[in-house]
Amino acid sequence: MSGRRLWLTFVLVAVLASVAAFAVAADLGRSRAVATVRAAAANASTLAIAVLRGELEKQRALPLILVRDPDVRSVLAGADPQGLDIKLEDIARETRTAVIYLLDRSGVTIAASNWREPTSFVGSGYAFRDYFTQAMAQGGAEQFALGTVSNRPGLYITRRVDGADGPVGVVVVKVEFDRVEADWRALGGETYVTDARGVVLLSTVVDWRFHVEAPLAPDAAQEIRRTLQFGAAPLEPLPFTAEGDMVAVTGAAAGRYLATRTPVPTTQWQLELLLPVEHAVRSARGQFQAIAALLLMPGLALAALLLRRRQRAFARHRREARIKAELETRVQERTAALAGANARLTQEITERARAQERLSDAREELAKANRLATLGQVTAGVAHEINQPLAAIRTYAENARALLKRRDGEAAAGALDKVVALTERIGAITETLRGFARRGNGALEPVPLAEAIAGALMILDVPLRQAGIAPLVEAVPPDLRVMGRRVELEQVLVNLMRNAIEALGTLPQPAQEPPLALGIGVAGESVTLTVADRGPGMTGEEVAALFIPFRSSKSKGLGLGLVICHDIVARFGGTLTAACRPGEGCVFTIVLKRAV
Incomplete structure (x- = not known):
């Protein structure tokens, strides 16, 4: 891929990640604003009812005395x-x-x-x-x-x-x-009271008085007219339109409000408090989107820096290879006088050594590129994963500050403990991704199988949730270990499960349950790990070509992911095999040595 196309791809991924992050931030901001307004509405309703009851109880005493x-x-x-x-x-x-x-x-x-x-x-x-x-x-x-x-x-x-x-x-x-209605106006929003028939009796908006929440039955309206209870009032419905948990108001006091209904004690009345939400929602969305931007910018800048370094390293490698080729050509020209057989033999040995060296370098670079590509696919979910504990941290921090002002040290300490736990959660997410990005090397060592599976599932958490797939994972004994290297074992599991997710995504209808399953088996000194999906499956010819380089069943695949996985498992001293049937899915089986 040329440098220009690589940067265009990077910009596209960055834009998609930003759009997704801003969309999630906007939804979280709206939920936060609605919750805040709902709490304020509950407090304001309590105050409004207290004002109304105070006036009622004072006036009810007069007839009893008189x-x-x-x-x-x-x-x-x-x-x-x-x-x-x-x-x-x-x-x-x-x-x-x-x-x-x-x-x-x-x-x-x-x-x-x-x-x-x-x-x-x-x-x-x-x-x-x-x-x-x-x-x-x-x-x-x-x-x-x-x-x-x-x-x-x-x-x-x-x-x-x-x-x-x-x-x-x-x-x-x-x-x-x-005076009661004037006190209500000081609470903010709009307030009105209805009787048992839904007729508005009191209201901070004069135009709403003697309107109804729903059309009255003809006999009820006729009885009101007969008794002249509300004079010639039209008894028309209020200019309200319900929009989920919101109310859209037209005419006087037009806008979108959050409605809270509370019964008035000692009466058959209902008090309805409407608080405006549009400004609160816009403000909260802006705050959460600003946080999303602050989280995205360092990540995108770091990704751009890594991409730039990778391009420079690749250019340097090509330049060195070209210089090396030129030197070898000069050497070959100077030794052309040697005997033909000896020259051909020397040239063949040299070419084989160079090919082996390039093959070794290419395999190592491909393994690293495959791991970085997987990491890039999950980077879009990092902001979402971290936004949730960050929002909770802010809430607990604000609670702790309020509790400290009230000198409630014990409650404040509890809130701060929750903040510490949430920061540990963010650290676990970033450490898992950073560890996956590191190049796996060194000698084989005992690897806890449960930790490797958990790490791979954490990396694929967002793609799994976006695809609506809940994998069925068989319980792994906590002391079960295999010989290998954890990062490379996670890479194998991520590749196999990611292939399963992509295969399930091609189905015209949902797969049978469970769509993706991880199985564990222990037999003597061997540990068997299976990754099974209910995808479209493959034919025998396609299965036979799975581990051949540059042979892929995907339209945009390079045919290297499974080859790299096969080589990694082989270096561990194990085997990786596949069994597929068209229309029934595939099962990939990994057999590793059990660590004592």
Whole structure:
């Protein structure tokens, strides 16, 4: 491959890795932002309900006190109501109650706190209101309705006044929630309260009041019209559209929100809190993508440096080979006078030595290139593998800082312990990849088979998950060791499993379970390791050519991966064989010497 094509391939791989990393970072950022907004919504809902309940409980106490007031009873008995009007006016002003008024047994107002105002309730009849009829029948009632005189919505809380001969009147306290809605606006987002029928009673958005969450049944809407509970309100659905865990709002307060619903205690109401998420999602995505960029840039720079060094080394090797060839040519020209047989013999010996040397160098370079190619394929997954513990490290570090501020040393220490464990996880990932990249050499030594299998699976973790393959790995005794070199044994396993992944990827439909399996067998001084897949398999002719150099069944294959694997296993003193059947898959069997 020319230098230009090699760099174009590198740029393409870098772009694909960056796109994948940014996509994953964007998804993680959105999840983090939604979780943060959801926690904030839960806290804000608790505060909103506390504000509403505080107002309700304060106003509910007024009717209970007034039904025992002697002035109320004397007015119901026929006394002049002016003194009671003034008294109710003072109480309403001190308690910040909208209106307090007294109805006789026929439902006519005989005293009211708004007796001075043009819209005074005195003399008005409210026998048609449910809050009057229910109070006369049951002793008390609560009804949210639109005032027929003031045209202002509010909650009507009533208590019946009983006399010696039965009910004599009803005390009514009307509560308006302007201050509650103002307090809700300070929490951020939008808040509204619905009754059991889904009608919006209170809202920080005035245009949403008396709308419904879902269309009402005709008989329910007709009953509301009959009682004039909400006047001529249209009772139209709210301008909401559900989008998964989000709500899209049009019209007033348009935007995308996270919705949190909480029941209001002691009522049949539901409080809905909408918090905007678009800004939080954009901010979190930007942060995670910045982290992804910071992680990718050093890795890509290192890969580019290694690629550049490799090109220089290859150019130097070719230049030295050319100089060497020229020197040998001059030597041959000067010795041309020698006898023909002797010259031919010398030339043949020289050519064979050179060929053997090039063959040895080529094999070593091919083994190294095969290992680096495998490492390059898994580099794209490194950012994903490290991003997860990095995100957890940041969360635990922030928790530790908050705990230290609260002087909770023990909890902070626990969070920091988790940070240490996560950093060890990142170290394990990078150490495995670095060890795989090193050139395997040295004498044979006992290799723990379980560790070699675990290392190969870690290297192929991302390709396996991307292909949706969960390999079935037979349990390996922890003390089982074989003679070899760990890095090269991992290289053999990675090549065989990667070939299986590529073969399974060519199937038009999912393979039978398990699609990929690793088996272990021990017999005397030998250990057998099998890699079996449920791929398309191969014919007998294709199997016979598997270990022949530059013969490959893949359209872009070089035909060297299995040759290198066969040579590595042979250097270990073992064997590598293959058995395949078309349509049923392949089984590669490695037999190694067991280490004592």
